[in-house]
Amino acid sequence: AQSVSQHNHHVIxxxxxxxxxxCNYSYGGTVNLFWYxxxxxxxxxxxxxxxxxDPLVKGIKGFEAEFIKSKFSFNLRKxxxxxxxxxEYFCAVNADPSNTGKLIFGQGTTLQVKP
Amino acid sequence: DTAVxxxxxxxxxxxxxxxxIKCEQNLGHDTMYWYKQDSKKFLKIMFSYNNKELIINExxxxxxxxxxxxxxxxxxxxxxxxxxxxxxxxxxxxxxxxLSGNTIYFGEGSWLTVx
Numbered sequence: 019a020q021s022v023s024q025h026n027h028h029v030i031x032x033x034x035x036x037x038x039x040x041c042n043y044s045y046g047g048t049v050n051l052f053w054y055x056x057x058x059x060x061x062x063x064x065x066x067x068x069x070x071x072d073p074l075v076k077g078i079k080g081f082e083a084e085f086i087k088s089k090f091s092f093n094l095r096k097x098x099x100x101x102x103x104x105x106e107y108f109c110a111v112n113a114d115p116s117n118t119g120k121l122i123f124g125q126g127t128t129l130q131v132k133p
Numbered sequence: 134d135t136a137v138x139x140x141x142x143x144x145x146x147x148x149x150x151x152x153x154i155k156c157e158q159n160l161g162h163d164t165m166y167w168y169k170q171d172s173k174k175f176l177k178i179m180f181s182y183n184n185k186e187l188i189i190n191e192x193x194x195x196x197x198x199x200x201x202x203x204x205x206x207x208x209x210x211x212x213x214x215x216x217x218x219x220x221x222x223x224x225x226x227x228x229x230x231x232l233s234g235n236t237i238y239f240g241e242g243s244w245l246t247v248x
């Protein structure tokens with residue numbers, strides 16, 4: 019069965035620190051990869067996505083992610099976090115061979131940025 | 134204009150009641166979904182419809198019944214509510230089913246509390 023694993027469950031950083039959140043998936047075929055962010059009490063917003071092409075993708079708010087096919091990874095990075103980045107971050111994979119479009123989500127990482 | 138809208142946003146109800154959550158998307162998408170986020174913030178797909186046809190029906194109690202009157206609407210009806218149904222329910226939509234650069238857009242969520 020396909021699965022998505024986010025290694026960090028809870029990350030605490032100070033403002034201006036660099037961020038890297040790990041995401042690994044288990045599926046050998048074609049994948050679409052996503053990072054979503056959920057601010058406290060709000061809905062899921064798309065941060066960035068990878069479909070094909072350049073494995074380094076840039077998203078909103080200074081976030082970027084790198085797809086490394088050989089490692090089945092899609093780690094999220096930001097060079098300098100802000101207090102407003104405090105949120106829950108979800109990695110998700112669309113890899114359904116039945117072509118239904120369903121997303122498999124990781125467990126989520128809670129990011130707390132201290133001012 | 135909200136792209137994927139759900140109502141109600143908050144719902145508190147007693148065990149045993151029947152309730153519905155409505156969802157509408159104005160993006161012209163063919164595919165709609167219901168995801169459930171539990172108290173540990175884990176997101177899991179429940180149902181998906183493509184052009185009013187049910188294409189995903191995960192292991193969900195049959196007390197949950199989705200209905201899609203047209204491709205812009207996907208409602209979720211829950212019978213005989215139980216305490217364990219307390220969660221956030223997210224509606225979502227995508228241009229089409231499957232991969233091929235398919236991005237899924239989420240609604241703002243419906244917070245259901247069963248007491």
